Amino acid sequence: MKPIIHASAGTLAMLTIAVFWTSTLVSEIFLDYASVAAVKHAIVYGLFLLVPFMAATGGSGFALGKMRKGPLLDQKKKRMAIIGANGLLVMIPAAIFLNGKAAAGEFDAMFYSVQVVELVVGVVQLTLMGVNFRDGLGLAGKLA
Numbered sequence: 843m844k845p846i847i848h849a850s851a852g853t854l855a856m857l858t859i860a861v862f863w864t865s866t867l868v869s870e871i872f873l874d875y876a877s878v879a880a881v882k883h884a885i886v887y888g889l890f891l892l893v894p895f896m897a898a899t900g901g902s903g904f905a906l907g908k909m910r911k912g913p914l915l916d917q918k919k920k921r922m923a924i925i926g927a928n929g930l931l932v933m934i935p936a937a938i939f940l941n942g943k944a945a946a947g948e949f950d951a952m953f954y955s956v957q958v959v960e961l962v963v964g965v966v967q968l969t970l971m972g973v974n975f976r977d978g979l980g981l982a983g984k985l986a
Contacts, residue, residue: 844902844905844906845902845906845982847898847902848898848899848902848903848906848978849978851895851896851898851899851902852895852899852903852971852974852975852978853975854891854895855892855895855896855899855971856968856971856972856975858888858891858892858895859892859964859967859968859971860968861888862885862888862892862937862964863961863964863965863968865881865884865885866881866882866885866957866960866961866964867961869881870957875944875947875949878944878949879941879944879945879947882937882940882941882943882944882945883941883944883945885937885940885941886937886938886941889934889937893934896925896926896929900922900926903918903922903978907919910981914977914980914981915981917977918974918977918978918981921970921973921974922974924970925967925970925971925974928963928966928967929967932959932960932963933960933963933964933967936956936957936959936960936963937960939956940953940956940957940960943956
C-alpha cells in the first residue's frame with residue numbers, strides 16, 4: 843500500500859506543479875492582467891492540494907526508505923530535501939507574494955523578478971522530482 847500511496851502522491855504533486863507552471867507561463871505570455879491575477883489566485887488555492895501531496899510523498903518515501911539502503915536511495919533523500927526546502931522557502935512564499943501583487947494590480951519590476959525566480963525554481967522542482975520518479979522506478983524494479 844505504501845508504494846501505491848508514494849507513487850500516486852508523487853505523481854499528483856508533479857502534475858500539480860506542472861499545471862501551476864504552465865498556467866503561469868500561458869497567462870503571462872498570452873493573456874491579460876486579470877487572467878494573470880486569476881491564475882495567481884488559483885495557484886494559492888491549489889497549494890491546499892499540493893502541500894498534502896508533497897507531505898504524503900515525503901512521508902511514504904521516508905517509510906519505504908526504512909526498508910532499504912544504498913546510494914540511489916541516498917540520492918533520492920538528498921533531492922527530496924532540496925525539493926522540500928525550495929517549496930517551503932521559495933515556491934510557497936513566491937506564490938503568496940505574487941497573488942497579493944496581482945490582486946492589487948501591481949505588475950511591476952518586483953512582481954516580474956519574483957515571477958522569474960518562481961518559474962526557474964519550478965523547473966528545478968520538476969526536474970528533481972522527475973529524477974526521483976525515475977530512481978523510484980529503478981528501486982521498485984520497474985525499469986529495464
